[in-house]
Amino acid sequence: MSTSFTYCPKCKSDMAMAPDGYNHCQSDSCSYIQYDNPTPVVAAIVEYGEDQVILAHNAAWPPGWYGLITGFLEKGEHPDECVLREVKEELNLDGELMSMVGMYTFKRMNQLIIAYHIKTKQDPITLDPELDDYKIVPFSKVKYWPAGTGYALRDFLLTRGIEAEMRPFS
Numbered sequence: 001m002s003t004s005f006t007y008c009p010k011c012k013s014d015m016a017m018a019p020d021g022y023n024h025c026q027s028d029s030c031s032y033i034q035y036d037n038p039t040p041v042v043a044a045i046v047e048y049g050e051d052q053v054i055l056a057h058n059a060a061w062p063p064g065w066y067g068l069i070t071g072f073l074e075k076g077e078h079p080d081e082c083v084l085r086e087v088k089e090e091l092n093l094d095g096e097l098m099s100m101v102g103m104y105t106f107k108r109m110n111q112l113i114i115a116y117h118i119k120t121k122q123d124p125i126t127l128d129p130e131l132d133d134y135k136i137v138p139f140s141k142v143k144y145w146p147a148g149t150g151y152a153l154r155d156f157l158l159t160r161g162i163e164a165e166m167r168p169f170s
């Protein structure tokens with residue numbers, strides 16, 4: 001989640017939102033502007049075996065919300081490497097990068113989602129402690145949700161000739 005600075009990180013003066021939509025330092029001798037650039041996040045549509053996707057539940061999410069495997073880039077890391085590392089860390093599965101599905105904005109979190117199709121064998125799954133549940137859903141049955149990662153899933157399914165239904169946030 002993006003937060004607006006109260007004080008300037010350069011000179012400690014007050015910050016204030018300007019008509020241009022950016023948070024500006026109020027000191028006459030400082031020109032600091034908080035640009036609040038989006039954070040890149042990788043997301044994996046994990047195809048487990050054939051034509052089925054793994055959706056995971058984060059322990060911090062409300063019950064019933066399941067999503068793609070996501071993660072932040074490490075310093076200097078390429079998204080192609082990051083997405084395979086995240087699949088390994090979060091599910092303990094060795095993935096093969098099949099394609100990049102696309103890039104999506106996730107405005108609420110000020111993130112840029114870089115979505116991939118990753119294929120894995122149907123090996124045993126071990127969840128990272130930050131996840132507390134998962135489900136395996138056939139491509140023909142999965143529903144997408146109206147946010148960045150959900151649109152990635154919708155677009156991926158269209159490449160398989162499947163027009164998924166939308167599941168609204170409850």
Ligand SMILES: [Zn+2]
Pocket residue numbers: 008009010011012013025026027030031032
């Ligand atoms: Zn300043």
